[in-house]
Amino acid sequence: xxxxxxxxxxxxxxxxxxxxxxxxxxxxxxxxxxxxxxxxxxxxxxxxxxxxxxxxxxxxxxxxxxxxxxxxxxxxxxxxxxxxxxxxxxxxxxxxxxxxxxxxxxxxxxxxxxxxxxxxxxxxxxxxxxxxxxxxxxxxxxxxxxxxxxxxxxxxxxxxxxxxxxxxxxxxxxxxxxxxxxxxxxxxxxxxxxxxxxxxxxxxxxxxxxxxxxxxxxxxxxxxxxxxxxxxxxxxxxxxxxxxxxxxxxxxxxxxxxxxxxxxxxxxxxxxxxxxxxxxxxxxxx
Amino acid sequence: xxxxxxxxxxxxxxxxxxxxxxxxxxxxxxxxxxxxxxxxxxxxxxxxxxxxxxxxxxxxxxxxxxxxxxxxxxxxxxxxxxxxxxxxxxxxxxxxxxxxxxxxxxxxxxxxxxxxxxxxxxxxxxxxxxxxxxxxxxxxxxxxxxxxxxxxxxxxxxxxxxxxxxxxxxxxxxxxxxxxxxxxxxxxxxxxxxxxxxxxxxxxxxxxxxxxxxxxxxxxxxxxxxxxxxxxxxxxxxxxxxxxxxxxxxxxxxxxxxxxxxxxxxxxxxxxxxxxxxxxxxxxxxxxxxxxxxxxxxxxxxxxxxxxxxxxxxxxxxxxxxxxxxxxxxxxxxxxxxxxxxxxxx
Numbered sequence: 001x002x003x004x005x006x007x008x009x010x011x012x013x014x015x016x017x018x019x020x021x022x023x024x025x026x027x028x029x030x031x032x033x034x035x036x037x038x039x040x041x042x043x044x045x046x047x048x049x050x051x052x053x054x055x056x057x058x059x060x061x062x063x064x065x066x067x068x069x070x071x072x073x074x075x076x077x078x079x080x081x082x083x084x085x086x087x088x089x090x091x092x093x094x095x096x097x098x099x100x101x102x103x104x105x106x107x108x109x110x111x112x113x114x115x116x117x118x119x120x121x122x123x124x125x126x127x128x129x130x131x132x133x134x135x136x137x138x139x140x141x142x143x144x145x146x147x148x149x150x151x152x153x154x155x156x157x158x159x160x161x162x163x164x165x166x167x168x169x170x171x172x173x174x175x176x177x178x179x180x181x182x183x184x185x186x187x188x189x190x191x192x193x194x195x196x197x198x199x200x201x202x203x204x205x206x207x208x209x210x211x212x213x214x215x216x217x218x219x220x221x222x223x224x225x226x227x228x229x230x231x232x233x234x235x236x237x238x239x240x241x242x243x244x245x246x247x248x249x250x251x252x253x254x255x256x257x258x259x260x261x262x263x264x265x266x267x268x269x270x271x272x273x274x275x276x277x278x279x280x281x282x283x284x285x286x
Numbered sequence: 287x288x289x290x291x292x293x294x295x296x297x298x299x300x301x302x303x304x305x306x307x308x309x310x311x312x313x314x315x316x317x318x319x320x321x322x323x324x325x326x327x328x329x330x331x332x333x334x335x336x337x338x339x340x341x342x343x344x345x346x347x348x349x350x351x352x353x354x355x356x357x358x359x360x361x362x363x364x365x366x367x368x369x370x371x372x373x374x375x376x377x378x379x380x381x382x383x384x385x386x387x388x389x390x391x392x393x394x395x396x397x398x399x400x401x402x403x404x405x406x407x408x409x410x411x412x413x414x415x416x417x418x419x420x421x422x423x424x425x426x427x428x429x430x431x432x433x434x435x436x437x438x439x440x441x442x443x444x445x446x447x448x449x450x451x452x453x454x455x456x457x458x459x460x461x462x463x464x465x466x467x468x469x470x471x472x473x474x475x476x477x478x479x480x481x482x483x484x485x486x487x488x489x490x491x492x493x494x495x496x497x498x499x500x501x502x503x504x505x506x507x508x509x510x511x512x513x514x515x516x517x518x519x520x521x522x523x524x525x526x527x528x529x530x531x532x533x534x535x536x537x538x539x540x541x542x543x544x545x546x547x548x549x550x551x552x553x554x555x556x557x558x559x560x561x562x563x564x565x566x567x568x569x570x571x572x573x574x575x576x577x578x579x580x581x582x583x584x585x586x587x588x589x590x591x592x593x594x595x596x597x598x599x600x601x602x603x604x605x606x607x608x609x610x611x612x613x614x615x616x617x618x619x620x621x622x623x624x625x626x627x628x629x630x631x632x
Binding site: 080096097098112119164 | 385509512515516518519520522523525526527528529530572573574575
C-alpha cells in the first residue's frame with residue numbers, strides 16, 4: 001500500500017479512455033493509474049474489459065476517445081521502439097517460429113535496442129543470458145521451443161519480455177493453460193521481478209485468490225468500470241466479490257500469507273439464496 | 287536440423303554462427319547460380335566452352351562469340367536470374383507474411399492474375415510482346431490488390447490470406463479459360479506458350495526494367511527483414527517489440543506483389559519457383575526466419591538450372607522452362623505435404 005504513491009505522477013496511466021472493437025464499446029470514460037513500482041493485477045469477470053484495458057495500456061488498441069499516457073506523453077505519438085524500451089508486453093497469443101531455439105527466441109527480445117548497424121552487441125548477449133538465468137531456462141538455451149512443456153514455454157516467453165529490459169512489464173493472463181504448480185511458479189517469478197528488480201508489473205489474472213495473494217495493487221473491473229482499487233487486504237471483501245463477480249462467498253485470511261482468500265459459498269447456500277447464480281449467469285451473458 | 291543448433295549455444299556465437307551458415311549458403315547459391323549461367327550461355331546449337339564464355343563476358347572474346355554471348359544468350363540468362371531471384375524473394379515474403387508455405391504467389395493466384403492480363407492483351411487486342419508484358423504486370427498488381435483488400439481484417443492473417451487467394455485464383459482461372467475459348471487458334475497457341483513460362487527470345491529490353499525494379503526493391507525489402515523476422519512471432523509480440531507491424535507488412539506485400547508480377551510479365555507464370563525456393567533455402571540454412579537472401583539466390587539458381595534442363599535434358603526437343611519448374615516444384619510440393627503430415631502439422 002505504501003507503494004501506491006498517488007502524490008507523484010505515475011509513469012503509466014489511462015485518461016478517460018473509451019475502448020471499442022469496431023462498433024462494440026467495451027469501456028467508456030475509463031481512467032486508470034498504474035502505481036509506479038507496484039505489482040498491479042486487474043481482475044474481473046469474463047468480458048469485463050480487463051484484457052482490452054491491458055491492450056490499450058500497451059498501445060495495441062488505440063482508444064477511440066481519451067489517451068494513454070506514458071512518461072507524460074500520449075503513447076500513440078511516441079516512436080514505436082522508444083515505447084518498446086520502456087514498456088514490455090507478454091500477450092496471450094504468441095507464435096514460436098518453426099525450428100527456433102530458446103536462445104534465439106529470447107534474443108529477439110533485444111529488437112528494440114538494436115538497429116541495422118547494431119544487431120548483436122555484447123550487452124545484448126549479456127542481457128539475454130541474464131534473462132534466461134532469471135527465468136530458469138538457461139540450460140534450455142539450445143533446445144527447440146516446440147519441444148518444451150507449457151510451463152517451460154511460458155518461462156521462455158517471459159524471458160524474452162525480460163530481455164527487452166523495460167521498467168514496465170504488462171502480462172496478459174500469464175498463467176492460462178498452465179497447471180497449478182506452473183501457475184504458482186510463474187507468479188513467483190513475477191513477484192521476484194517486482195520485488196528484487198523494482199519493475200512495475202501489470203497482469204490480468206483470472207484467479208482472484210492468486211491476484212489477492214500476489215498483487216500489491218488490485219483493480220476490480222466490471223462492465224468496463226472500476227468497481228474498486230487498492231491493496232487486496234483493503235478492498236477484497238465478500239461484498240466486493242458479489243458485486244464484481246455475482247458470487248456469494250466468504251473472505252477469510254489465507255493461512256499461508258494472511259492475504260484475503262475467497263471461498264465461494266456452498267452450492268446449496270447460493271441456490272437457496274436465489275440471486276447469486278442468476279446474477280452470475282447474467283454477467284456471463286453480457 | 288538438431289546438429290546445427292548445437293552451434294547456438296555459446297555467448298557471442300549465438301547469432302554469429304547462425305549468420306555464418308546462412309551466409310555460406312547464400313554465397314554457395316550465388317556461385318551455383320552464376321556457374322549455371324556460364325554453362326547455360328555456353329549451351330545451344332553453337333556450343334561455347336565455359337572458359338571462352340568467361341573470356342567473352344570480360345570483353346576478350348572473338349567477334350562471333352561476342353555476338354552470340356552478349357546479344358543472344360546473356361540477356362536470356364540475365365532475365366532468368368532476375369526472374370528467379372524476384373520469384374524466390376517474393377515467395378519468401380508471402381510465405382513469411384502468411385506464416386504458411388502455401389501462402390506463396392503460385393497458390394494465391396498472382397500468376398493466374400498476371401495470365402489474365404496477358405491473355406486479355408493477346409486474345410482481345412492481339413498485342414505486341416511489350417503490351418502482353420504490361421498486361422501481365424497490371425493483371426498481377428490488380429490481383430494482389432484484390433487479395434489484400436479481401437483478406438483485410440484487422441491486418442492480413444495466414445489462413446485467411448491463403449483461402450482468399452485460392453478463391454481469387456479459382457475465379458481468375460475461370461476467366462482465363464473463357465478468354466482461351468474465345469481466341470482463334472493462332473492467338474491460343476501464343477497464349478499457351480506464354481502461360482507455360484518461357485525464356486525463349488528474351489533480350490535486353492526485358493533485362494533493364496527487371497534490373498531497375500530489383501535494384502530498388504531488394505535493398506528496400508532486406509532493410510525491413512528484421513521486422514519481418516519479429517512478425518513471425520505474431521502481431522502482438524512484434525508490436526510489443528516496437529515493430530510497426532501494419533506498415534512493414536503493407537510495404538513488404540506491395541514489394542512482393544511487384545516482384546512477382548514483374549517476373550511473371552517478363553517470363554510468364556513460371557510455376558512453383560516462388561513456392562519451392564524459400565522452402566529449399568530454409569532447409570539449407572536451417573535457420574528460422576524468412577531467409578530472404580538465401581531464397582533470392584535459390585530462386586535465381588533454380589530458374590537457371592531449370593532452363594538449362596529444359597534445353598538439354600530432353601534431347602533435341604526444347605521445353606519451356608515452366609514445364610521443368612512445374613514438374614520439379616510439383617514433386618517437391620507433394621513431398622512437403624507428406625513430410626508435414628508426418629510431422630502432424632497438416
